[in-house]
Amino acid sequence: MLLSINWLKEFVPFTGTIQELDDALTMLGLEVEEVLHPFEGIKPMVIGHVVECEKHPEAEKLSVCKVDVGEEEPLNIVCGAPNVRKGLKVAVVKVGSVMPDGTKIKKTKLRGIPSMGMICSERELGLSDEHDGIMELPEELVPGANLVESLNLDEVVLDISITPNRADSLSVLGIAREVALAFDLPLTVPEYNLVESGEDCSEEVAIEIADADKCYCYYGRILEGAAIAQSPAWMRYRLVAVGLRPISNIVDVTNYIMMGFGQPLHAFDLDRIEGAKIVVDTAEEGEKFVTLDEQERTLKATDLMIKDGSKSVALAGVMGGANSEIHDGSTRIFLESAVFQPASVRRTARRLALSSDASFRFERGVDQLNCPEAMDRAAAMLAELTGATVRTGICKAEPKPWVAPELQFRPQRCRDLLGVDVEDAFCKATLEKLGCTITGADTADWTVVPPSNRLDYEREVDFIEEVARVYGMDRIEPVLPQVKRTLEARNDDCNEYEFWSLIKAWGCGLGLNEAINYSFVGHADLDLFNLPKDNRITIMNPLSSEQDAMRTELAPGLLQNLRHNLGHGNMGLRLFELAHIFEADETSDTTVRESGRLNILFYGDRFDSAYPRMASEAEYADIKGCVEHLLAHLHVGVPSFTLVEDHAWMSPAVNVVVNDQKVGTIGRINPEIADAYNAKKDVWFADLDTDVLRTMYVASNIKFASLPVHQSAWNDITVIAPITLNVQAIFDQVAATKLPLLEKMELIDVFVPEASEGAEETRNLTFRLTFRHSSKTLKDKDVDKERKKVVKSLENALPVRI
Amino acid sequence: MSLIHELESLVQELNSGLDQAFSLSEVEDLRVAFLGRKGKLAQIMQRLPELSPEERPEVGKTANIVKGKLTGMLDDCKTKLENAAEADKLAKFDPSMPGRMPWQGSLHPVTKVMTEICDIFKGLGYDIVTGPEVENDFYNFEALNLPPEHPARDMQDTLYVTDNILLRTHTSPMQARTMLKQEPPLAIIAPGKVYRRDSDLTHTPMFHQIEGLLVGEKVSLAELRGTLTAFLQEVFGPETKVRFRPSFFPFTEPSVEVDISCCMCGGEGVVDGQPCRVCKQTGWVEILGCGMVDPEVFKKVGYDPEKYTGFAFGLGVERVAMLKYGIGDLRMFFENDVRFLNQFI
Numbered sequence A: 001m002l003l004s005i006n007w008l009k010e011f012v013p014f015t016g017t018i019q020e021l022d023d024a025l026t027m028l029g030l031e032v033e034e035v036l037h038p039f040e041g042i043k044p045m046v047i048g049h050v051v052e053c054e055k056h057p058e059a060e061k062l063s064v065c066k067v068d069v070g071e072e073e074p075l076n077i078v079c080g081a082p083n084v085r086k087g088l089k090v091a092v093v094k095v096g097s098v099m100p101d102g103t104k105i106k107k108t109k110l111r112g113i114p115s116m117g118m119i120c121s122e123r124e125l126g127l128s129d130e131h132d133g134i135m136e137l138p139e140e141l142v143p144g145a146n147l148v149e150s151l152n153l154d155e156v157v158l159d160i161s162i163t164p165n166r167a168d169s170l171s172v173l174g175i176a177r178e179v180a181l182a183f184d185l186p187l188t189v190p191e192y193n194l195v196e197s198g199e200d201c202s203e204e205v206a207i208e209i210a211d212a213d214k215c216y217c218y219y220g221r222i223l224e225g226a227a228i229a230q231s232p233a234w235m236r237y238r239l240v241a242v243g244l245r246p247i248s249n250i251v252d253v254t255n256y257i258m259m260g261f262g263q264p265l266h267a268f269d270l271d272r273i274e275g276a277k278i279v280v281d282t283a284e285e286g287e288k289f290v291t292l293d294e295q296e297r298t299l300k301a302t303d304l305m306i307k308d309g310s311k312s313v314a315l316a317g318v319m320g321g322a323n324s325e326i327h328d329g330s331t332r333i334f335l336e337s338a339v340f341q342p343a344s345v346r347r348t349a350r351r352l353a354l355s356s357d358a359s360f361r362f363e364r365g366v367d368q369l370n371c372p373e374a375m376d377r378a379a380a381m382l383a384e385l386t387g388a389t390v391r392t393g394i395c396k397a398e399p400k401p402w403v404a405p406e407l408q409f410r411p412q413r414c415r416d417l418l419g420v421d422v423e424d425a426f427c428k429a430t431l432e433k434l435g436c437t438i439t440g441a442d443t444a445d446w447t448v449v450p451p452s453n454r455l456d457y458e459r460e461v462d463f464i465e466e467v468a469r470v471y472g473m474d475r476i477e478p479v480l481p482q483v484k485r486t487l488e489a490r491n492d493d494c495n496e497y498e499f500w501s502l503i504k505a506w507g508c509g510l511g512l513n514e515a516i517n518y519s520f521v522g523h524a525d526l527d528l529f530n531l532p533k534d535n536r537i538t539i540m541n542p543l544s545s546e547q548d549a550m551r552t553e554l555a556p557g558l559l560q561n562l563r564h565n566l567g568h569g570n571m572g573l574r575l576f577e578l579a580h581i582f583e584a585d586e587t588s589d590t591t592v593r594e595s596g597r598l599n600i601l602f603y604g605d606r607f608d609s610a611y612p613r614m615a616s617e618a619e620y621a622d623i624k625g626c627v628e629h630l631l632a633h634l635h636v637g638v639p640s641f642t643l644v645e646d647h648a649w650m651s652p653a654v655n656v657v658v659n660d661q662k663v664g665t666i667g668r669i670n671p672e673i674a675d676a677y678n679a680k681k682d683v684w685f686a687d688l689d690t691d692v693l694r695t696m697y698v699a700s701n702i703k704f705a706s707l708p709v710h711q712s713a714w715n716d717i718t719v720i721a722p723i724t725l726n727v728q729a730i731f732d733q734v735a736a737t738k739l740p741l742l743e744k745m746e747l748i749d750v751f752v753p754e755a756s757e758g759a760e761e762t763r764n765l766t767f768r769l770t771f772r773h774s775s776k777t778l779k780d781k782d783v784d785k786e787r788k789k790v791v792k793s794l795e796n797a798l799p800v801r802i
Numbered sequence B: 001m002s003l004i005h006e007l008e009s010l011v012q013e014l015n016s017g018l019d020q021a022f023s024l025s026e027v028e029d030l031r032v033a034f035l036g037r038k039g040k041l042a043q044i045m046q047r048l049p050e051l052s053p054e055e056r057p058e059v060g061k062t063a064n065i066v067k068g069k070l071t072g073m074l075d076d077c078k079t080k081l082e083n084a085a086e087a088d089k090l091a092k093f094d095p096s097m098p099g100r101m102p103w104q105g106s107l108h109p110v111t112k113v114m115t116e117i118c119d120i121f122k123g124l125g126y127d128i129v130t131g132p133e134v135e136n137d138f139y140n141f142e143a144l145n146l147p148p149e150h151p152a153r154d155m156q157d158t159l160y161v162t163d164n165i166l167l168r169t170h171t172s173p174m175q176a177r178t179m180l181k182q183e184p185p186l187a188i189i190a191p192g193k194v195y196r197r198d199s200d201l202t203h204t205p206m207f208h209q210i211e212g213l214l215v216g217e218k219v220s221l222a223e224l225r226g227t228l229t230a231f232l233q234e235v236f237g238p239e240t241k242v243r244f245r246p247s248f249f250p251f252t253e254p255s256v257e258v259d260i261s262c263c264m265c266g267g268e269g270v271v272d273g274q275p276c277r278v279c280k281q282t283g284w285v286e287i288l289g290c291g292m293v294d295p296e297v298f299k300k301v302g303y304d305p306e307k308y309t310g311f312a313f314g315l316g317v318e319r320v321a322m323l324k325y326g327i328g329d330l331r332m333f334f335e336n337d338v339r340f341l342n343q344f345i
């Protein structure tokens, strides 16, 4: 809400500085977001008096003027406006001054005649788009005086953020009340003088309200003999200062009163109201209606309308209709001042995406008792500015008069909730200053009746907030509470936050960079990964098509990070991300199943720096080792790795299985997908289910095994195996032999000899076998015996040589 | 030549031998040659039986002395060579050679700030809870005293999945979810992702929030202030000033907006004579919203608002991270540029 300081001062005799006002309002909860100076640009302009005006001898359309600007000699100014003439008071920019658009005014010659400045049009003065003629100023202004000061323009305007509960502050009057409260000043609301004349007209337009819950009251006044024209400059400048566009004297008055007093008003052309009545009722389903912005709207049966005897004439509280709007020839006006149900106005305004200053106020609630007075103020002002006469009497219906609630207030409850020892007397004084009436203030349980402008006072706690607000929230002394909890409340299982924290610490400690991506991607991204479509969650109103689906995998986000980093020359990546994926699930109370995922991406250089590390690139062993490291860290058991044939977006893809349960998949991103993200090398990836891992982790425990007493002995064997034989097959075969003395078997070397022509490709795999006996130290011959069992078992079962 | 003389001449002989020895292995060779089982000393002593019993003690004594001398000479030489080798090694040592640094990982700044905040509240006795990011209207709005057609719904632009299912616009749904499951007293912290239909220089459509809720008997606004003051001074330093001013949230009453003194200019509004850009010269920056739990919210979850009171607060994690680390551009949080990430080790 834009508030002019000059306008405010008409309502309350505030004399402090802008800074004091800013601080006071902000600390009362009316946050001042910005201090604006709307007329900064026209500050250099001065009042000029055209004392001579003759045609330019060389150019028919130009006039040569002598303009008195309060200096010894009048200025010689050449002006092209058709309406320039002797005797006018005008706005002049002198040589050396700067125009609002930044142009500096220079001494020039126009067709041989020197010009020492410029006479301004309305456009140059920031009032309208009019620039065919110069602006004519009131007679009484003094030549040479500053324009902004002479017109008493609203030089300082505060942009105040009004929270949705403070509908009362959406007017100059409302904010003046707060200023009066803050600085202990009286309200000096401007007087008005309404003169009614002619016969009583209260029966000339019958008001019918179909549903009292949708329209609480409806007042109307009839004005006759109005002359439509531009509003005077002061009014237009004031509206511009608070962000409104001046339109015509009639419309401007309704806006002016709305900004001043908070009551939205609407002026109909009475000659276009048929059947001598106003009916407030809902629209026909599917009805078409042209609003005064010339848009055709399709209505619903829930939209509240203002109708006359035969047609709809306005969207109640939102916008008037084109068929009844004031036009240049209007003379008879029907002025509406009503109160509509906030929810109803909001529903219509929101559905039609048609938020107006009026609907904004109705949605939040207007002061029903102010409704007739605001209308009378507008009528008095219309009479003054349009020359209309106001007919005697009011057309009205008020099926639901304002009834003030009777609410409870207990000073002790207030002290307890605030934790501050505010005295009864302070509470009483505060509530009374805010317009409340209190009974029973000598007891512990008061009855408080709120004023009609504060619709937000609905409960005791609302008054407690007011006491705190006026006492000063910032004066409340901090007290650190004791946190009381029951032991049952303690969540003793490792919850998702704790488990993820553990993994994040692991990832960071291991040397991975944690990434965080948006939870939404585009359907196109998911399509690129060949992911199913039927389980996706689509966003109904996405910001863009790149963010229209909740991700069913984290991979697209990490691949986008890869593309970004490669684009910035970052060559080696080790990223991880922990987040939810989202899939449709009818059984969930949110229709969505969210599952935890840990994804890891390895790409390019294995090490960040060169010497003493040798340059090398990440490969399968890195991602696999990383996952093995995590599983060891979590004590969940030894994983096995099995090739998956047709994974949607990884090849090779390898399932990671622990205790017969799949915990995730690792592998390489399909080259054509990687290519779409500008990857030139293999992208190694791990996709792990943190829900499964967490369950395993919670169930796991550490069991100490006593240390062996006797020394171990080891023996190496080299197995010559076909290159297609998985190493795991050899490990499994040895494990199947179930040698009690074999403690450990490790692969320690791999050598691939050059295969001779036509021969099968082989590789030499060297294993170290470690043996140990629990009660004696093994001798060489014991070890040899065990070794022979291993060799025999391998040679019998597998196509290998030792 | 008497054996005694022969024994004594070994000293001279080893001396000249050691003069030619420049390595530890040469010294070792000499030790074997002189003192070994078949060494010179042993060979001389083998001839002991040739002597008369009267002469033997004298020779034996000499042999022991000589053996002691030879051992000493060998040890000295060995020490000398070892010292020289050590000195040589030290002279060639280059402390400026790069280290073999293991990988350096990093936590996302959002995680770092979130962890710090959660840890503070854990220390104060709060439980950490998490919940779904896709919510239904009830938990996100209705249970929080935001009925349909309430103008306060305009405060948050919402991304919808259906008319009734949405991406949570705040972490506050965890208030209702927790209270429906648990009876007071309770103290929880709910960190997580939240979503708004908003994207510009100062807004991203996804960001992180931390929600706090404490419910008990006679919980007061003064206690809310105490809790937040302690917490904010822990995060931003003990000099930080905390300002409370009235505001509005549908689910708290009274509602409070909390400002802290600007950490960029120390609340002065000016940095090096230039207007402070962080606080726009006001000396204050908005940091979080909070208030006393609205009685309507208690009614929705079946708590007796006469018996219980409580406070709730919610703050944006990225905002804290930006202030704490001096990050100027919000979009950097979700680009995951490793040059950015690596700064948060």
Ligand SMILES: [Zn+2]
Pocket: B262, B263, B264, B265, B266, B267, B268, B269, B270, B276, B277, B278, B279, B280, B281, B282, B283, B284
């Ligand atoms: Zn600052």
